[in-house]
Amino acid sequence: MTTTTTTTTNHEQHDVVVVVVPLPAQGHLHASLELSRLLSATYNIPVYYVSTPAHIRQAQTRAVRWDPLTTPNLNFIDFPVSFEVPPPNPDASIKFPSQLVPAFNSSLQLRDPVTNLIKKFASVSRKVVVVHDFLTSYVVQDVPQIPKTECYCLHTVSAFLAFTYVYDAAKPPVPPEAEVVLEKLPSLDGCNSPEILEFAKKQINARVQGGGNIFSTSRVIEGLYLDLLAKMNPSKEFKHWALGPFNPVEIDATTTANRHYSLEWLDKQPANSVIFVSFGSTTSLSEDEINELAFGLEQSQQRFIWVLRDADKGDIFSGEVRERELPEGYEKRVSERGFVMRDWAPQLEILAHPSTGGFMSHCGWNSCMESISMGVPIVAWPMHSDQPRNALFIAEGLKIGILMREWERRNEVVSAETIERVVRTLMASPEGEEMKRNATELKEAVKLSVMEGGVTQKEMESFVAHITR
Numbered sequence: 493m494t495t496t497t498t499t500t501t502n503h504e505q506h507d508v509v510v511v512v513v514p515l516p517a518q519g520h521l522h523a524s525l526e527l528s529r530l531l532s533a534t535y536n537i538p539v540y541y542v543s544t545p546a547h548i549r550q551a552q553t554r555a556v557r558w559d560p561l562t563t564p565n566l567n568f569i570d571f572p573v574s575f576e577v578p579p580p581n582p583d584a585s586i587k588f589p590s591q592l593v594p595a596f597n598s599s600l601q602l603r604d605p606v607t608n609l610i611k612k613f614a615s616v617s618r619k620v621v622v623v624h625d626f627l628t629s630y631v632v633q634d635v636p637q638i639p640k641t642e643c644y645c646l647h648t649v650s651a652f653l654a655f656t657y658v659y660d661a662a663k664p665p666v667p668p669e670a671e672v673v674l675e676k677l678p679s680l681d682g683c684n685s686p687e688i689l690e691f692a693k694k695q696i697n698a699r700v701q702g703g704g705n706i707f708s709t710s711r712v713i714e715g716l717y718l719d720l721l722a723k724m725n726p727s728k729e730f731k732h733w734a735l736g737p738f739n740p741v742e743i744d745a746t747t748t749a750n751r752h753y754s755l756e757w758l759d760k761q762p763a764n765s766v767i768f769v770s771f772g773s774t775t776s777l778s779e780d781e782i783n784e785l786a787f788g789l790e791q792s793q794q795r796f797i798w799v800l801r802d803a804d805k806g807d808i809f810s811g812e813v814r815e816r817e818l819p820e821g822y823e824k825r826v827s828e829r830g831f832v833m834r835d836w837a838p839q840l841e842i843l844a845h846p847s848t849g850g851f852m853s854h855c856g857w858n859s860c861m862e863s864i865s866m867g868v869p870i871v872a873w874p875m876h877s878d879q880p881r882n883a884l885f886i887a888e889g890l891k892i893g894i895l896m897r898e899w900e901r902r903n904e905v906v907s908a909e910t911i912e913r914v915v916r917t918l919m920a921s922p923e924g925e926e927m928k929r930n931a932t933e934l935k936e937a938v939k940l941s942v943m944e945g946g947v948t949q950k951e952m953e954s955f956v957a958h959i960t961r
Contacts, residue, residue: 493605494545496561496568507618508960510539511610513602513632514646515625516547516595518554518773518804519858523648523708524625525551525560526738532565535956540613542606544598545570546807556840557740571605573598577810580803582776585903588685588876589774595806596691600630607634614640621959623706626695633698642959643702649878650857651707651717651734652885658724670716673889678880678899704731706955708738708857711947712937713864713890733955735948737861741939743844752838754797755845757831761795764849764928767871767919768842770799771854775875777816780905786822788911794919795829797848799837843868849928850918852896855882867935869893869927871918873906892931894918 510531514524525541532539541548548570552560560566575598578591613620620641624632625648635641647654652673658664659674666674684692711718711734722732745755758766769789771777777785782800789796802814815834823832839859842848843866851863852871860882863870870893872883880902886893896914897906918924941948 493572493609494570496548496570508537508621509613509617509619510537510621510623510959511606511613512539512541512646513606513622513624513628514541514543514547514551515627515648516543516550516599516806517592518550519856520625520627520648521547521551522554522858523736523738524623524646525555527623527646527706527708527735528566529558529560529563530735530738530952531956533563534952536565537956537960538565538567540567540569540609542569542571542602542609544573544595544602546809547595550808554836556838557743569609571602573601575806577805577807579805579811579814580776582778582781582802584685586682586685586876587775587902588683588688589776589803590685590687591803592774592806593685593687593691596627596688598806599628600694602628602631603634606631607638610635610641611638614638619959627692629695629700630698633700636700636702643700644704644706644959645700645702646706646708648708648857650860650882650885651709651714651721651732652889653857653878653881654705654707655717655720655724656881658721662724664720664724666720667716670720673884676884676888678884682899682902683876683878683880701730703729703958704733707732707734708736708861709734710736710938710941711951712941713861713934731958733951735952735955737865737938737942738858739840739862739865741865741935741942743841743866745841745845752841754831754833754837755841758797758842758845758847761847763846765919766795766797766845766847767850767852767915768797768799768839768848768868769852770837770839770859771873771875772856772859773804774856774877775854776803778905779817782816783819784905784908785911786818787908788906789830789915790822790826791908791912792915792919793829794915795847796915797831797833797842799834800832801834801836840866850915850924852915855879855886857882860886864890864892864931864934865938867928867932869918869924869931871896871914873897874899890930890934892927892934894923894927 873896874883
């Protein structure tokens with residue numbers, strides 16, 4: 493076990509400590525780390541972020557505009573584990589990143605060390621609050637038997653998605669505005685691989701009741717579905733908190749210090765003229781998909797910045813990263829209005845830049861929240877997991893995006909002509925203008941929600957008061 497302590501915090505001096513147990517995948521690591529920052533830096537609560545060495549390093553190096561190693565009260569504890577690190581397979585019939593499953597399974601080895609760590613903290617603290625990912629329930633299953641502990645489950649998915657599972661199973665009555673969206677729900681077929689379903693089953697079987705759910709969302713975005721979820725759980729003791737967005741809502745992307753080279757390219761483009769194309773950390777496109785996307789972007793005549801990289805491996809620091817090829821001469825041909833980058837992109841800063849006017853996204857929930865926070869409408873192109881239902885919510889629920897294709901047609905390669913048409917609709921049509929207006933309104937609502945007296949701020953204070961009571 494290695495402990496990295498950012499300030500001299502001694503858990504014996506505190507009556508409440510928080511232990512955070514994330515799933516070792518980028519979106520989950522990120523949301524857990526941002527919540528840890530809020531609790532430790534803003535509310536002065538000692539937080540211990542617990543994972544494997546590779547995944548703690550991953551979370552730290554990809555933090556956006558802050559340094560986890562100098563944040564007061566934020567501590568990192570890693571427990572070494574071993575696991576295979578296969579490369580991603582861009583030609584897999586199901587797009588779920590199965591190369592990550594060995595890393596997920598390695599997290600099961602943390603059950604005993606995490607239990608012992610919490611026992612140690614419980615012996616010297618008034619209370620130990622454990623915040624665990626839904627997909628690390630297995631790791632914390634013994635915690636309810638430890639005196640002076642409480643568990644809370646962090647959902648890094650949308651409240652809409654969580655409610656759809658209830659809706660699939662029970663079809664509870666819903667208001668008309670929800671019904672319009674829910675009746676179009678895509679199936680879960682093709683969302684997950686057999687390996688991840690097996691892993692998820694272990695988590696469901698080990699689920700702890702706990703004191704409540706934390707959602708990486710805001711009531712101004714998903715109040716309807718948070719209320720519907722609360723109705724489904726009649727226990728007054730069990731609470732739901734929406735503590736997101738877990739990202740800054742205001743970023744000056746034009747500041748000059750230590751800027752990423754992509755932002756300098758954006759500086760030279762007109763306002764709202766660029767579509768940002770990125771499919772996150774867990775999607776690898778096939779060669780055919782890359783070629784069609786390349787030609788579709790070219791034919792659209794729109795400016796674009798495209799992050800063309802393979803999905804993460806289970807350990808992002810292990811081995812070489814495969815560079816994906818584009819058609820010969822392509823980058824030279826589009827150099828006037830297209831910019832291709834192959835490394836880790838500062839996504840939030842690109843979305844915040846005044847030149848960015850659209851986002852072609854896989855619709856992972858962190859990406860959706862970042863796009864909403866920056867007021868950028870979305871071309872929704874879901875690949876796996878929660879993404880098909882997030883995409884529906886973005887397009888039909890919030891009306892801030894357009895679907896690239898129906899989920900039922902996921903096995904077809906999307907043609908360059910379709911890509912061209914959809915990109916033009918978002919970036920250069922009256923419908924696209926309407927989506928942009930809706931996105932800007934939502935951005936303003938989110939910004940107000942995190943200010944003093946705003947709904948998210950109040951929700952955070954309610955959560956902190958609850959865990960320190």
